[in-house]
Structures are given as C-alpha cells and as structure tokens.
Amino acid sequence: SGLSMAAAKDVVGHEITHGIVGSTSGLVYEYQPGALNESFSDFFGATIDGDNWLVGEDLLSPSGKALRNMAAPRDAYGEGQPAHFSEYRSLPKSTDNGGVHIYSGIPNRAMYLLSAGLSAESLGTSIGHEKTTNLAFKTMIGLTPNASFDEAAEFMASLARTEYPDETSIYDATVLAWKSVGLPQEETTESTIVNTPV
Numbered sequence: 001s002g003l004s005m006a007a008a009k010d011v012v013g014h015e016i017t018h019g020i021v022g023s024t025s026g027l028v029y030e031y032q033p034g035a036l037n038e039s040f041s042d043f044f045g046a047t048i049d050g051d052n053w054l055v056g057e058d059l060l061s062p063s064g065k066a067l068r069n070m071a072a073p074r075d076a077y078g079e080g081q082p083a084h085f086s087e088y089r090s091l092p093k094s095t096d097n098g099g100v101h102i103y104s105g106i107p108n109r110a111m112y113l114l115s116a117g118l119s120a121e122s123l124g125t126s127i128g129h130e131k132t133t134n135l136a137f138k139t140m141i142g143l144t145p146n147a148s149f150d151e152a153a154e155f156m157a158s159l160a161r162t163e164y165p166d167e168t169s170i171y172d173a174t175v176l177a178w179k180s181v182g183l184p185q186e187e188t189t190e191s192t193i194v195n196t197p198v
Contacts, residue, residue: 008058011067013048017041017140024141030093032148034100039107040140042068047133053112070112073105081105085149085182106181107149111136114177124176131170135159150185153178 018041021027027037042055049055056067056077065077073081082088083105091099109117115132118124126132139156147155160174178184 008049008056010045010049010055010057011059012045014041014045014055017044020044021140025143025147026145027140027143027147028145029097029100031098031100032103033143033146034097035103036107036140036143036147036149036152038100038104039111040136042070042104042108043111043136044133046070047129053116068105068108070105070108071117073109076105081108083109083181085185088149106183107152110153110177110181110183113180114174118173118177118180123180125169125173126177127170127173131164134163135174138163149183153183 018037021037021040027033027040029037045055046053053070054066054068055070057065059067063077065075067077068081069076073083081102081104085106088103088106089099091102096102111132113121113123114127114135115129116126118126120126135156138159139152142159143152143155157171157174157178160171164170
C-alpha cells in the first residue's frame with residue numbers, strides 16, 4: 001500500500017496503548033495475556049479514531065479489509081479472527097506468540113458488545129462507550145501479568161459492580177457481553193489440591 005502505519009490514528013493509538021499496558025499491568029505478550037494486550041490496544045486505538053469498530057482500515061490493505069474488526073472479528077484482514085471462545089485452540093509459542101493476534105478477536109467482540117453491540121444485535125442493552133472505556137481501562141491496568149480471558153471477564157464484571165453500585169444493569173450487561181463470547185468458561189477443572197482437615 002505504501003502507507004505508513006502512522007497514517008492511521010487507530011494504529012498509533014493501538015501502539016501507545018501497548019506502552020501503557022507495559023507500564024501498568026504488564027500483560028505478558030504471549031498466549032491469553034498477550035491476546036488481552038492486543039485486544040485492549042485495539043479497543044483504545046478504535047476509541048482514539050472514534051468513528052467505527054475497525055482498526056487499520058485507513059491502511060488500504062489489498063483485500064480492502066481492516067486489520068481488525070471488533071464488531072465482526074471474522075471479517076478482518078487475512079483469515080479473520082475467531083469471535084467466540086469455543087474456537088480457541090492452544091497454539092505453540094512459535095505461532096504468533098501463542099495466538100496473540102489471532103485470539104484477540106474474542107475479547108474485542110466482548111468489548112464491542114458491551115459498548116454498543118448488545119443493543120445493535122438485540123441481545124440486551126449495551127452501556128455506551130464512556131462506561132465501557134472506564135471499565136476497559138481499569139481492567140487493563142489492574143490485571144496481573146499472566147491474566148487469562150476468564151480473569152479479565154471476571155475482573156471487569158467485579159469492576160462494573162464496584163464502579164456503578166447503583167446500576168445493576170451495567171453489571172448485567174458486562175456479564176452478558178462476556179458470556180456472549182463464551183467467557184468465563186462454563187467448564188471448571190477439578191482442583192488437584194486435596195482438602196485435608198486441619
């Protein structure tokens with residue numbers, strides 16, 4: 001295309017957000033924490049651009065598709081991205097650091113749904129971009145470096161409760177947005193810790 005990445009405000013915002021993640025939660029750039037790192041960077045890049053849920057649409061890719069489509073991850077550049085945790089597969093670190101650019105579409109869609117997509121797709125009532133941005137930012141900076149998708153979903157829901165204690169609909173929408181992409185996972189693994197009497 002001949003265009004610099006700097007030609008796209010959302011790509012610049014994406015890269016700046018990586019810097020914020022690095023100096024706050026330090027989400028490790030591999031596997032699920034790395035995909036969360038990518039997802040928050042996509043979200044805040046799209047927020048800075050402000051006019052749609054696409055990231056990198058101004059770079060004029062040969063296919064005409066944006067690098068990311070938060071509303072419809074499967075419709076992104078290349079082969080697209082999974083949009084639901086049921087499509088998640090463990091990948092070796094040698095493949096995209098364990099899928100950081102592949103699986104970021106899953107939390108991307110959750111944040112799109114929370115902000116606008118639940119309402120747009122008649123799945124419930126979204127909470128708007130300002131409240132979603134507040135929850136996303138506080139989740140992003142408050143996670144531990146090795147946070148999983150489940151932990152991000154659960155932490156954002158707990159923040160919804162503490163940030164908006166008088167608005168239960170915000171908690172409900174947050175849970176619904178993450179459940180709509182299969183998170184937290186329904187199945188819990190049995191603990192290997194044996195409970196022994198003290």
